[in-house]
Amino acid sequence: MIIVGERINSSRSSIEQAIEKRDSEFIQNEAIIQANAGADYIDVNAGTFYKEEEDQLSWLVRTVQAVTDRPLCIDTANSKALLCGLREHKGKALVNSISMESERLKNFLSVIKNYPCRVIGLCLNDLGAPKTVEGRVEIADSLINLLIKEGFNTEDIFIDPMVHALSAEEQAALITLGSIKAIKERHSEVSIICGISNVSFGLPGRRKLNQAFLALAIRAGTDAALLDPTDQDMMTTIKGVEALLGEDEFCMEYISHFRNQRM
Amino acid sequence: MIIVGERINSSRSSIEQAIEKRDSEFIQNEAIIQANAGADYIDVNAGTFYKEEEDQLSWLVRTVQAVTDRPLCIDTANSKALLCGLREHKGKALVNSISMESERLKNFLSVIKNYPCRVIGLCLNDLGAPKTVEGRVEIADSLINLLIKEGFNTEDIFIDPMVHALSAEEQAALITLGSIKAIKERHSEVSIICGISNVSFGLPGRRKLNQAFLALAIRAGTDAALLDPTDQDMMTTIKGVEALLGEDEFCMEYISHFRNQRM
Numbered sequence: 001m002i003i004v005g006e007r008i009n010s011s012r013s014s015i016e017q018a019i020e021k022r023d024s025e026f027i028q029n030e031a032i033i034q035a036n037a038g039a040d041y042i043d044v045n046a047g048t049f050y051k052e053e054e055d056q057l058s059w060l061v062r063t064v065q066a067v068t069d070r071p072l073c074i075d076t077a078n079s080k081a082l083l084c085g086l087r088e089h090k091g092k093a094l095v096n097s098i099s100m101e102s103e104r105l106k107n108f109l110s111v112i113k114n115y116p117c118r119v120i121g122l123c124l125n126d127l128g129a130p131k132t133v134e135g136r137v138e139i140a141d142s143l144i145n146l147l148i149k150e151g152f153n154t155e156d157i158f159i160d161p162m163v164h165a166l167s168a169e170e171q172a173a174l175i176t177l178g179s180i181k182a183i184k185e186r187h188s189e190v191s192i193i194c195g196i197s198n199v200s201f202g203l204p205g206r207r208k209l210n211q212a213f214l215a216l217a218i219r220a221g222t223d224a225a226l227l228d229p230t231d232q233d234m235m236t237t238i239k240g241v242e243a244l245l246g247e248d249e250f251c252m253e254y255i256s257h258f259r260n261q262r263m
Numbered sequence: 264m265i266i267v268g269e270r271i272n273s274s275r276s277s278i279e280q281a282i283e284k285r286d287s288e289f290i291q292n293e294a295i296i297q298a299n300a301g302a303d304y305i306d307v308n309a310g311t312f313y314k315e316e317e318d319q320l321s322w323l324v325r326t327v328q329a330v331t332d333r334p335l336c337i338d339t340a341n342s343k344a345l346l347c348g349l350r351e352h353k354g355k356a357l358v359n360s361i362s363m364e365s366e367r368l369k370n371f372l373s374v375i376k377n378y379p380c381r382v383i384g385l386c387l388n389d390l391g392a393p394k395t396v397e398g399r400v401e402i403a404d405s406l407i408n409l410l411i412k413e414g415f416n417t418e419d420i421f422i423d424p425m426v427h428a429l430s431a432e433e434q435a436a437l438i439t440l441g442s443i444k445a446i447k448e449r450h451s452e453v454s455i456i457c458g459i460s461n462v463s464f465g466l467p468g469r470r471k472l473n474q475a476f477l478a479l480a481i482r483a484g485t486d487a488a489l490l491d492p493t494d495q496d497m498m499t500t501i502k503g504v505e506a507l508l509g510e511d512e513f514c515m516e517y518i519s520h521f522r523n524q525r526m
Contacts, residue, residue: 166514170512170513173506173507173509174507177507203514203517203518204518205503208499208500208503209503209517211475211478211500212474212500212504212507213507215474215478215479216478216479216482216504216507233471236468236471237475240468240471240472243436243466244437244472244476245436245437246437249433251466254468254472255466255467
């Protein structure tokens with residue numbers, strides 16, 4: 001399982017303040033604890049800064065890369081901020097994210113083709129996210145074909161089938177789970193990534209619901225998850241499900257996860 | 264989801280002592296808390312008493328039925344004890360369990376055909392539980408055909424595909440999950456029941472692993488689970504997965520589960 005650590009996001013007020021004050025130490029600590037907890041990528045998002053997003057994202061990339069060798073996941077809906085982030089980034093970043101929204105697609109493609117990177121494609125077009133598995137799969141097909149045409153290798157492509165709030169849409173989780181399975185069956189070399197916690201928005205017991213959804217999403221074929229790797233319950237769920245699915249010889253990884261927690 | 268409350272089992276020392284002392288109040292309290300927590304059946308097991316099992320099981324059936332209208336799950340490997348339990352039981356009990364082990368099958372069939380009951384069939388024969396999905400499905404087919412021939416309705420038949428310890432067998436959970444799906448596809452009217460907690464035997468973090476396995480087992484098609492209904496985390500997992508699978512309109516059951524917890 002590929003873990004993208006989601007903590008450095010300016011929608012969290014402590015992070016927004018730290019970025020505002022250019023508090024390197026605070027941000028770097030957030031990066032280090034996530035890397036130590038098992039993050040493969042560190043997500044950086046300064047989306048709440050609007051006009052200053054370009055500057056803030058550049059600073060975040062520099063600040064985080066100064067203390068960790070994990071590649072970053074550059075998380076923005078703004079192609080100019082993306083360009084700033086990619087310019088600063090050493091090594092191969094993960095771009096979060098393009099979609100089939102025509103304006104975003106055009107602007108993002110013109111940036112990402114000039115940098116060595118992996119890219120997340122959201123199952124979203126100008127009409128939003130389709131309410132059917134077939135609709136999401138169709139967008140995934142388009143994104144994958146388009147990225148391959150642009151020169152991306154399949155192993156550098158991640159598809160996010162989109163996770164909506166169950167509180168607003170009874171079929172939300174089922175559509176995501178069905179899409180994960182269907183996309184993975186059609187494109188086995190492409191990775192599937194999910195932002196797990198959206199599912200529980202507006203409901204009580206969010207942590208428990210997130211854990212149950214994570215288990216189902218891994219079973220359906222998810223390869224990567226955007227989550228808080230310092231959340232031991234989520235990490236235990238991942239290690240546990242990997243063991244349950246026979247992917248962990250003698251449950252060694254699962255057992256060592258518990259040993260590490262105790263220390 | 265049909266919940267069979269597993270707490271009244273003499274393998275738990277507090278229960279064994281209470282049975283030994285004929286402490287009705289203790290046993291009845293265990294029955295009441297499980298019924299209040301949502302158990303559809305109350306399991307009663309006096310298996311550790313060997314020669315006295317018949318007496319003890321009869322006493323348990325009387326004692327528990329005096330305080331709850333939930334039917335009991337009469338849990339024994341001894342056909343004479345089963346007979347005593349069924350004789351005492353008012354209404355339609357759930358028999359736990361027959362199997363394709365030839366001796367047990369012969370003895371149990373001769374008892375259960377004389378009482379109105381539902382019955383759990385284990386995917387087990389004289390060679391033990393097969394290490395493949397195909398092997399388990401074959402036993403399920405035999406059990407179902409045999410029970411129908413004996414006059415049971417399909418809705419009174421439960422199949423337990425058997426849950427083994429992951430610590431001893433890397434493929435244990437996968438075989439169970441595959442069997443649940445395959446048996447359910449072949450026999451949609453038969454119920455699938457699992458004893459969830461066996462999976463984590465010998466491993467750390469048992470509660471978390473049980474919750475993850477429960478989520479996967481429900482997704483695979485499990486209709487019933489033998490578990491401790493006073494374990495709020497397990498019950499939350501059930502309500503959560505039902506909501507995730509679109510089986511809970513407006514998440515009403517899930518939300519009311521949380522309201523009830525707080526009260």
